[in-house]
Amino acid sequence: MTRWPRQFGVGDWDFGVDNGYLRGLVGYWRDGFDFEAAAQRINSIPNYLTVIDGLPIHHLHSRSAEGDATPILLLHGWPGSIVEFLEVIPKLSEPREAGKESFHVVAPSLQGFGGSPGIDEPGMSPIRIAHRIASLMEELGYERFIVHGGDWGTLVATHIASLYPERVLGLHVTLTHPIPPADVPDPMALVREHELKWLEENEFNAIDGRGYFEIQKTRPETLGFALTDSPVGWCAWVLDKFHQWTDCERDGTKDIRNAVSWDLFLTNLSLYWFTDTISSAMHFYREQYLALRSGQGTAGKVMVPTGAGIFPQEILKSPKAWMERRFPLVHWTEHPAGGHFGAMEQPGFFADDLREFARKIGG
Structure with a gap:
């Protein structure tokens, strides 16, 4: 029943999602994708609903066989979900390699995403979500x-680390905000040569790839009518981000399958669709905008040990020296491959990096 727009352009994605590519993906979603198998994959990790203040929080929870294992909390962002961590969780909680320590792993759906329902009024701000997830733990x-934390999960994780320093052993992030230190006469003098390219890429993403952000922070409900009504529209909206944000270019051609399989992409896409959380998830952007306007959107100072795993195609990357002046940085890794959805694209790199961070902080 989709009303397709006319074919446009030569398929370079410069004006947005390519018509032909989207038709192929949607055709597979309709006729080839096995959602029952995808659901079984999600359910292979124990799923739970825990009610906090009358509202349930959905979470994956995989306990290590070692009772005294360190707990690790994994927080996703938009348009990701707990699907980002499906391969990572067993690597951390049930490592097959001899000699690798295991962890208790908890991966909640942020409120309004997937299995964690939103609320019918404003007020589910990132800091409120942070308090709720701390209560869940x-x-x-x-x-x-x-x-x-990655993407919005970075903000929520940073809130938790600053609000509950006595409970957080360490903070690990993959998205690093490039904020120049105010107490340095020339912040650029601290930037290493290869990090100059990072700053150029940050600027390009801010200019050429931020339209979705401005819409979702100002009128998420308006956009929600369109995306909730049209599975093809929803698919195009998210595909655009995966095409731009993943490390999917090979031999001059970008295809998300070079980073994330269509099956995994559609598992994530379908989770939003079948739980009717497309609109409520976008509320996060508006809630954070309103929180910033009221002076409550910025996380407080972090005093706990902090680590960063930098994937080359991440959309925001901070020079290391700038991060060292904002956080008690004890761990820094620059991965050879991967993008914004690092845990999904490079689960091996991601799990090894978290394990190394935990070892450094004694977790």
């Missing part, structure tokens, strides 16, 4: 834990 019996 307490309910699960984890008084102290490591927290990782």
Whole structure:
């Protein structure tokens, strides 16, 4: 029943998603994708709903066989989900390699995403979500834990680390905001040569790839009518981000399958679709915008050990020296491959980096 727009351009994605590529992906979603198999893959990791203040939080929870293992909390962003961590979780909680320590792993759906329903009024701000997830960890019996965040998960994880320093063993992130230190006469003098390209890429993404952000922070409900009504529209909206944000270019051609399989992409896409959380997830952008306007959107100072795993195609990358002046940085890795969805694209690199960070901080 889709009303397709006319074919446009030569397929270089300069004006947006390529018509032919999208038709092929949608055709596979309709006739080839096995959602029952995808659901079984999600359910291969124990799923739970825990009610906090009358509202459930969905989470994956894989316990290590070692009772005294360190808990690790994994936080996703938009348009990702717990699907980002499906391959990482077993690597951390049930490592097959001899001699590798295991962890208790918790991966919640952020409120309004996937299995965690949103609310019917404004107020589910990132800092409120941070408090709720900290309460979830307490309910699960984890008084102290490591927290990782990517994309919006970075903000929520940073809130948790700053609000609950006595409970957070360490903060690990993959998205690093490039904020020049104010107490340095020439911040650019601290930037290493290869990091200059990072800053150029940051600027390009801000100019050429931020339209979605401005819409979602100002009128998420308006956009929600269109995307909730049209599976093809929703697919195009998310495909655009995966095409731009993943490390998917090979021999001069970009195809998301070079980074993430169509099956995994569609598992993530379908999770939003079947839980009717397309619109509520976009509220996160508006809530953070309103929180910043009220002076409550910026996370407080982080005092716990911090680590960063930098993937080359991440959309925001900070020079290391700038991060060292904002956080007690004890761990820094620059991965050879991967993009914005690092855990999804390079689960081996991601899991090894988290394990190395935990070793450094004694977790």
